[in-house]
Amino acid sequence: MVARVSATISVANLRKSYGSTVAVGGVSFVVEQGEFFGILGPNGAGKTTTLEMLEGLREPDAGELSVLDLPPWPRNPALLPRIGVQLQSSSFFERLTTREQIRTFASLYGVSARRADAMLGVVGLDEQADTKTEQLSGGQAQRLSIACALVHDPELVFMDEPTGALDPAARRNLWDLLRRINADGRTVVLTTHHMDEAETLCDRVAIMDHGEILRLGAPATLVRDLDSPVRISVESGLFATGDARGITAGADVSDDGVSLTIATRDPAPVLAWLATRHALAGLRVQGATLEDVFLTLTGREYRA
Amino acid sequence: MNLTALRSLSRAIFLGFVRDRAALFFSILMPILFLLLFGSIYKTSSAPKVTVIEVGRVSLLDQAEAGAPGQLGKVLKVTHEANLAAALESVRKGNNDAVVQEQGHNLVVHYSIADQTTAGIVQAVFTSIVQQADAAAAGRSAAYQLTTQQVEDKSLKPIQYLAPGLLGWAIASGGAFGASITLVNWRENKLLRRLRLAPVSVGSVVLARVGVSLAIAIVQLAAFLGIATLPYFGLKLSANWWMSIPVVICGTLAFMAIGLLVGSFAKTQQAATAVANAVILPMAFLGGAFVPLDYAPAWIREVSYAMPLRYLVTGMQNVMARGEAAVTALPAIGILLGLAAVLTAISVRVFRWDAV
Numbered sequence: 026m027v028a029r030v031s032a033t034i035s036v037a038n039l040r041k042s043y044g045s046t047v048a049v050g051g052v053s054f055v056v057e058q059g060e061f062f063g064i065l066g067p068n069g070a071g072k073t074t075t076l077e078m079l080e081g082l083r084e085p086d087a088g089e090l091s092v093l094d095l096p097p098w099p100r101n102p103a104l105l106p107r108i109g110v111q112l113q114s115s116s117f118f119e120r121l122t123t124r125e126q127i128r129t130f131a132s133l134y135g136v137s138a139r140r141a142d143a144m145l146g147v148v149g150l151d152e153q154a155d156t157k158t159e160q161l162s163g164g165q166a167q168r169l170s171i172a173c174a175l176v177h178d179p180e181l182v183f184m185d186e187p188t189g190a191l192d193p194a195a196r197r198n199l200w201d202l203l204r205r206i207n208a209d210g211r212t213v214v215l216t217t218h219h220m221d222e223a224e225t226l227c228d229r230v231a232i233m234d235h236g237e238i239l240r241l242g243a244p245a246t247l248v249r250d251l252d253s254p255v256r257i258s259v260e261s262g263l264f265a266t267g268d269a270r271g272i273t274a275g276a277d278v279s280d281d282g283v284s285l286t287i288a289t290r291d292p293a294p295v296l297a298w299l300a301t302r303h304a305l306a307g308l309r310v311q312g313a314t315l316e317d318v319f320l321t322l323t324g325r326e327y328r329a
Numbered sequence: 330m331n332l333t334a335l336r337s338l339s340r341a342i343f344l345g346f347v348r349d350r351a352a353l354f355f356s357i358l359m360p361i362l363f364l365l366l367f368g369s370i371y372k373t374s375s376a377p378k379v380t381v382i383e384v385g386r387v388s389l390l391d392q393a394e395a396g397a398p399g400q401l402g403k404v405l406k407v408t409h410e411a412n413l414a415a416a417l418e419s420v421r422k423g424n425n426d427a428v429v430q431e432q433g434h435n436l437v438v439h440y441s442i443a444d445q446t447t448a449g450i451v452q453a454v455f456t457s458i459v460q461q462a463d464a465a466a467a468g469r470s471a472a473y474q475l476t477t478q479q480v481e482d483k484s485l486k487p488i489q490y491l492a493p494g495l496l497g498w499a500i501a502s503g504g505a506f507g508a509s510i511t512l513v514n515w516r517e518n519k520l521l522r523r524l525r526l527a528p529v530s531v532g533s534v535v536l537a538r539v540g541v542s543l544a545i546a547i548v549q550l551a552a553f554l555g556i557a558t559l560p561y562f563g564l565k566l567s568a569n570w571w572m573s574i575p576v577v578i579c580g581t582l583a584f585m586a587i588g589l590l591v592g593s594f595a596k597t598q599q600a601a602t603a604v605a606n607a608v609i610l611p612m613a614f615l616g617g618a619f620v621p622l623d624y625a626p627a628w629i630r631e632v633s634y635a636m637p638l639r640y641l642v643t644g645m646q647n648v649m650a651r652g653e654a655a656v657t658a659l660p661a662i663g664i665l666l667g668l669a670a671v672l673t674a675i676s677v678r679v680f681r682w683d684a685v
Contacts (some may be wrong), residue, residue, distance in 0.1 A: 080526060082682075105528040116519040118341040125341065132337035133527040173523075268657040 032091075033058045033181055033212045034079060039088035041074050048074040050236035051088065056214060063208045063227035065315065072216040073185060073237040079214065080110055080183055093181060106134055106212060106310075109179035111171050117158045121239045124154040127172055134177035141176055145319055148172040148202060164195030168202065175206065182206060184215045188222060200226060220315040232319060239322045244315055253313035254288040257295055261285050263304040272298045334529045339536035342511070346541060356506070356545065360499035361552060364491060368562045371487030380425045382416040387431045392465070393458045404454055427451045489650035490562045490621035492557035493573075497642035498534040499553075500546050500577055501584045502609050503518045507542045508588030509601040517597065521682055539585060547678040550574065554649075567652035573645045576658050579665040580641035584609075586672035587637070589622045593679045612638040640664045 041049040047218040049071045056062045064072045078090060081097030081104065090097065095104045117126050124142065131141035145151055148168040153161060161169065167187060174182060186198040187203065203226055207213045217223055223230045224244045232240045232247070240247055254277065261280050269278045269287055272295050277288040284307065287295055292310065299305055303324040346352055383390065394401050408425070410416040416428040417439060427440035436459055440451045515521040524534055544588045550573065557564035588605060595601035611620050615629055616638030620631050633639040644661030647653040 082522065082525070100525065102528050105526060110523070110526045112519045112523050116523045118520065119345040119514065121341055121344060125344065129337050129341045130527070133331075133524070133529045135331075135333060252350075301622045 026038060032056065033060070033093060034062075034214065034266065034267070035089075035091050036075075036079070037089040039075065039078060039090055040086045041071075041078060041083065042086055046237050048079070052231075052233070052236075052238045054238065054241055055220065056212060058212055059207075059210055061203075061213045061226055061228045062215070063223040063230040064214070064233060065218070065220065065223045065230045065319075066233035067218055070233040072218075074236075075233070076183055076185055076214070076216050080108065081105075083193075099281045104264055106142055106177060107180050109174035109177065109182040111174040111182070112185045113142055115166070117166075117173075119158070120157060122155050122157055123150055123169055125171065126158055130173040131176045136177050144172045144176045145169075147175075162195070164191050164198060165194075167191060167199060168324065171199075171206075181212045181214070184213065186217055188217070188219065189217065196222070220319065221262070224315050230315070232315070232322065234319075234323055240318065245313065248313050251313050251318050252290065253317050253321070254290050255292045255313075256286055256288045256309075257292060257310045258284040258286040258309045258311075259299060259304055260305070260307040264302065331529060331533060335533045335540075338529070338534060339540050342537055343543045343544070344683060346545065352506075356499060356503040357549060357552065360495050360549070361556060363496050364556060364562075367491050367495070367555070367626075368488055371491065374451060378406045379404060379427065379447055379454070380408065381451070382410045382414050382419060382425050382428045383407050384410055384416050384428055384430045387429055387436070388429065389436055389458055389462050390429070392462055396461065396465075401454075404450065414461050420623055429455070482642065486563075488557055490617075490623070490646060492553055492562075492564050493645035493649055494618040494621065494642050496549060496553040496577075497580065497616075497638055498609070498613045499549050500580050501546055501612065501618075501641065503549065504542055504584030505582045505588035505605045505609055506579045506602070507545070507592065508538065508585040509592035509595065510598055510603050511538055512592030513591060513595050513598050513601040516592075516681065516684055519683075525682060539582070542585055543578060543581055545608075546577050547574070550577050564650065567649060569648045569653070569655040572648040572655040572658045575662055576641065576644040576648070576665075579662045579669070580644075582669040583637055583641070583665040583672075585674065586669040589676040590672050590679075593676045593681065609638075612636045617642045637665065639667050651684075 032055045034054075037053045037054070038051045039049055039053070040047075040051050051090065052071075052075060064075060066072050075082065078085050079092055079097060081092075081100055084098045091102060093107050095101055097104055105223055118129060121129065123145065127141045127144060128138045131138065131144075142154070145154055148171060150165060150168055150172065153165055153169075158166060158169065171184070171187065174184070184203070188199055189200065200222070203213065203215070207226075215223075215226065227244060229241065229243050230247070231238045242250075261282055261284060263285070266278050266280050266285065269285065270276060272287070273289055273291050276290075276295065279286050279288075296310075299308070353560070364576050390401070390407065410419075413428070414429065414451075416425075419425045420428055420441050421438060423441065423443060426444075427438055430437045431437075436455065438451060438455050440448055442448045512521075515524075554564075554566065554570075556562065558566060587608060590605045591608065592601055593603055616636030617633055618638055620629065622633055622639070622643070625633070640661040644658045644665075647657045647661075648655060
């Protein structure tokens, strides 16, 4: 595989084993400049090991790997200032305030204290500047760790499960920040085990399991390729389940006593039928998700 | 080496230390409290004067004083009391050591044998006084005279071993805990890995940590010398005391190397603390930090040669308190540096960036 000139990351047949355990069993992909790329999979799928090889923290057993046209292993001082890595939200110096923390990281890259302070504003931590990092909330600490990863204005940003332990509001808040980072023109590579996160944020995702990439593509494309039925549900008891089966051929109808659900690949006539009967109370229309893609690919439930 | 990075890393580590109340207490305040406490307890342990109550007038005492001015005062402290019963009660309670009375040609001495040393001194002193008086009465000039002379002992006064001993222990703990806990914490919270991803050399990170520990050790040294040389504690620094500065520096390096090795194996902060304690605390007893080797049993003196702390403590003691030449600290410095080099080399081999 020949790396294209514009490719920010190019990986071919990358392998890594720990003893007899194969963590990454020969993966290949390319990340284009400015792309928001997701590596998706359950715990133990090999996402983190893949990311660590891209960052230059682990030596691949085999395969070709170039990041910003440079080899990341062994530790490459020419590459380090051009990449930003966000680790866990607790990877800080003990007992420093938010401002001291980011200024320390900034100085490691020769970045001024002023720009470091400005970065706090970007991630919305101005008010917490004098708070010790141990006292920050989970979401605030995560935003600080992202600020520390971005303080030297890297071209490429790696994030390992950035929304790991956050509550839903903090997650959404962080998603906005991640989108802005990418909109500024940076390439972002993110691992996650949240399907919805990958679907919301990523231009393309690689779905991994057992050290291999099962599918690679835009989330919408992956879902569309699945050609799975749309699930339309309304309140139970608006009409008989038998009536519903007659609407369109091949519809799968079920009623759990709360909702009546019609699963079909041809939703238009079903929706029209429901509308004419004024049976739209509690209507929900759900397409397939990446979760369904995973289920179809592996034949098992996604173990988040 | 990037100086800006080195400075800001040092600053970050330093702030982390001074904001850690527990670390401040254990490495700076507690050793000083120990020094204040033990320094006060052992201050009065030099041979006590015997206190005697003179009931009525005892002409023999005057005579002895006249015969050898100032000599008696070195051994006896004499107070006066009119009432014999009250004086005896005072001896019974242990507030004074003896009561002396003159009854005609009889010198009556009441003393307690609760403390045999004092009892011995009382008997000896008064026997001698009576014999001299007898001789004088017989018109002979005394063939023998009592003179007392304090021997300038080559063994150390309490503050002279307490200050280097407790300081050695403080520096050993500071070095070992500073290195091991930083390493384990930074590995655990992945800061180590984060630093590896920044364009900063391992040398800068190590130098920052070592630099801060050395600065702390010098502060400990200054605080100890400041307190121990107060007139109340009375440590008199020998001319070559400055040689204790390189000894402290090398001791810090040696104990940081011990901490580095502990931190390379320990997985959690709790484990690192426990192991570092298990290394340092027995060493404080066996290496002459808590128990001065001069007074320790022979087996402890033998064992102490295997204790790195011994070299830090005796190295400081020799130049700080015993008044020995500056070069006498060199063997200790050599041993401490050698230990630091060997342990660091081992640590580099077993070093792990990550917990897994």
